[in-house]
Amino acid sequence: MSAEQDSGRPVSGGMDAAGTAEVRAFDVPPREQGGRVGTSRAPLGLVLGGAAVVLALMVGLLAFISIERSEAAMARLLAEKGSSLIMAFESILRSGMRSETGVRLQVLLEEMAASPDIIFVAVTMPDGTIVAHSRRLRLGEILQLEGRELDEKRMRDLDPGAAAQWGITRVEGQRVFVVYRYFTPGLEDIPRGFPRPIIFLGLDVSPFEITRSQNRDYVAMLAAATLLAGLLCLLALYYAQRARESRQRQYKAEGEVRRLEEEVRRKEKLAAVGNLAAGVAHEIRNPLSSIKGYATYFGQRFPEGSDDREAAAVMVREVDRLNRVITDLIGLSRPSDVRPRPVCLENVVAHVMRLIRQDAEQRKVTLEYRTSRRVPNVMVDSERMSQALLNLCLNALDAMPDGGHMTLAIAKGKRRICLMVRDTGMGIAPTARAHIFDPYFTTKGQGTGLGLAMVHKIVTAHDGEISLYSRPAGEDGPGETIFRVWLPRAAREELPELRYQRRGRKKS
Template identity: 35%
Template sequence: MKETTLRKKKIVRSQFATSLWLLIGGIIILGTVITFLTIRGIEQENRQLETFYEEKGASIITALEAGTRTDFRHNMGALRLQTLLEEMSTQPDILFLMATDANGNIIAHSNPNAVGSRAFSPQQLAELQPSRHVSWRIMEQGKEKAFVVYRDFRPFAPIDGRADMMPGSMGRMAKRMHRQELGCSKEEHTFRRKLFPPKGPAPVIYIGLDEKTFATAQKINREHAMVNAVFILLIGLAGFLALSWAQKARQSRRRMQTSEALANEVMFNLPDGLLVTDGEGRIAMLNDVALEQLNLVDSNVVGKSPSEALPECVARLVELTGGEELSEIEVECLGERGEVIPIGVSGSAVTLDDGTSIGYVYLLRDLREVRRLEAEVRRKEKLAAVGSLAAGVAHEIRNPLSSIKGYATYFGSRFDEGSEDREAANIMVHEVERLNRVITDLISLSRPSDLRRSETDLNALIKHCFGLIKQDAASHNVVLDMKNDETLPHLSVDPDRLSQAVLNICLNSLEAMPEGGTLAMNLSHTEDLVTLIVSDTGQGISKEDAVRIFEPYYTTKSQGTGLGLSIVLKIIEAHGGTIRVESQEGVGAKFIIEIPVSPVGENA
């Protein structure tokens, strides 16, 4: 039981280790996938945020260009770009706005003091590479950082002195600017030329947005992504654990169902009886074999105490059992017909891994077959002893008996016919012959049963045996009844030895019917066995005698040797068959011989 418990613990540890490694593997895979998706989501959120700020800056640039065009239409003498930059810089999240020429010199700035200064070095301009398309960079603006959106500033097409080549309203606007430049001040003329150069690169407009807002938005996005990742990870782990537990539950249910089905199959197909009691000592389970062994008519015994449902022979033993194992103890119970059935009872406690007892299992073994085999062993041992005795003394006894018989015959012939002396001599000869027959039976019993098999018609053999006892049967007023089996095939048997066995049984039956009766022989067969039943209507055999009639020297007759049925048993067993007797005193006896159709045994 300790080894079983250790094996169970090893299995549990192995299953736990496997589950742990599966859990770790699932966490690693799930964590990798979630990390990848989180990083990708953060990058997408950042791109969307960058696009939003870029479009915001582009919208401001477009608004500035629109304002510049409007001012140009309504007031050619005063372009208010500087004013527009100063006014728009007051909006939230805007740090600065400025316009520079192609060399990085500031033309207009939200801070008027910065106008005329240089905003970027040539190296920085080369890195920025302003163009007609909107771009953005994170730049240092004093102690702060700015999200700077920039592109070429083009409120309308540049003037190259060839206004007639410009289509539509843009051409007309260029012509008007060209005509009115003559009336501008020198300062305004210079500003115009910087802002709208007739040749060369266009000026660049820069929108500086507060980077803190951008960084804060990025941080919020990262935090949201991390929270979502952790949440998804927890949900994934919970789902994985739920699936794992559900799988374990299904496996446990399947194992439980399999174990239960296997236990039920084993229990109800055991050749022995099985009795199970629970922790309170009440009957929890009982198979059909146990019901039959204990001669229980009511099978509804589950939940009852042993004293209420079981025979006293077993109930007391079950109630007195402790928590330890019960070695096999033999008890005797009464069968359905009142016969005594020896039953071996053994038991063992059912315990959990922690040693807690939850019940008891009892195995009930029918010992009748064991007792029969033990009796068979004893009989064969006795036969072996008789055989050794017969082999040793038969020769030594027969020689003197031959001499005694010879002298008895000689002296009998010397006396007159009918005299007492001659009668005494005849009695001596008769007794010598009887003793010689006993020795012959001893020798037959002791020597190996070497059969001389031949294809034999059992119907003819039985008819021949009836013919031999016909006169004796008539003298005993016994009617002979024979039922043949016309479909019986010929069997490979020793006809002489088999006839000897049948005759021995028939002669015993005749002696059991001194006042007459019926002696019947019935032949039948199946695919594997041939059955011969010899029955009489004589005195019958008691139960005590029926158990021992095949033992050597056991006899109920005053003049019998007790070897006849022993020889019959030996002949039948030599053919691979069996013989048994069924009898009831005062009704008669029935000998049932079964011989296999195909030869078996040592003499096959």
């Protein structure tokens, strides 16, 4: 089953397995829906704030990874350079050993250290004793590492090997990029257990630090630009959401304005009808009473079964019909005199079902009654509300001349109680829905067009609301029409009315 709000969206109240009706979150009167506009602003701010934090963390992580990769690439470059210098140094020594003149190790170290990017070159024994140094005065002393002299334990911790290793540390009193490994220029046949010398090559660390500083500045600028762009996108998304909410509020405000204009138009029509009714009701009723009296008098003078007597009876019936129209007209234009009190809506529905059951059986219409559990009382005038519900049910029966199914349901919402009348009849055309509550508007061959206008007036007098959803019968299947009436709950301190004993689903 579905109903339609002022926005035009079909909604439905779900029924559980026990036959109880429940009002969904959106199944509330349009007036109450209007108060919900903009409620997602706070969650939106939290979402955007969380997105900004996640974006900042991601950008920071990517920047850190980029800096680490750049520094690792620069370190590998310097390490390869140092390893190449050591290999070249060993190759020169090997060549010098094979020549007649020879090459002195100390002289070669001093010449290598003359390069501007080489800070020092030292060859030590495993205990840290310097056997060759680019500064001649350091011969025989102990190599300084991080302000302390090397010994065998610290040398083992350095773990020199055949492959070059590197690190940035203080060696010989300076912060350098040091590359070290075993020194074997022509010493491949050293006996096992014989101490092997280690060569330390100290390179200038300033290019590495300059490059690292430049990379960090570049990555920081890139990260800041990315973060700024992301924040701008989030800000744009935030304002786009605000604009969308503003448009929604505008649309809802326009819908409310249209609803109020429609209400004013309907009340103007009722006022005009009321003025008309007040001006001519008595003037029409007096002649009608005379016409009815004379028609009854002349009817009695004609023989039983004659055409003249039948014509007089027709006159009497038509006068009665006109009198009912005038009575309805006066009732529609008269100010509402409802006397709300706490009422069990189930009792009202049960009373109306008793009134229409015989008519429904004659039309082969199946009645079904559904209700939520523990429905609170409503503040209504039970007599006037029964009249409104009876009009809705009679319209539903008229819409199913060949039989069908009519459902009456009660559902409890957060603030109001929903009363639903659904039929599987012919449905209402879209062009007629806008005028369905107007006085004297009818789609039936017979009828005054005041029934739904009276229903609307009674519901409005109870500070309630009524909505319509209809699907005409056609290619999509059988027709369907649903009227939903929202009524205010009774205060809890009010004494509850005795509830109708039949609960749950009732069929007849």
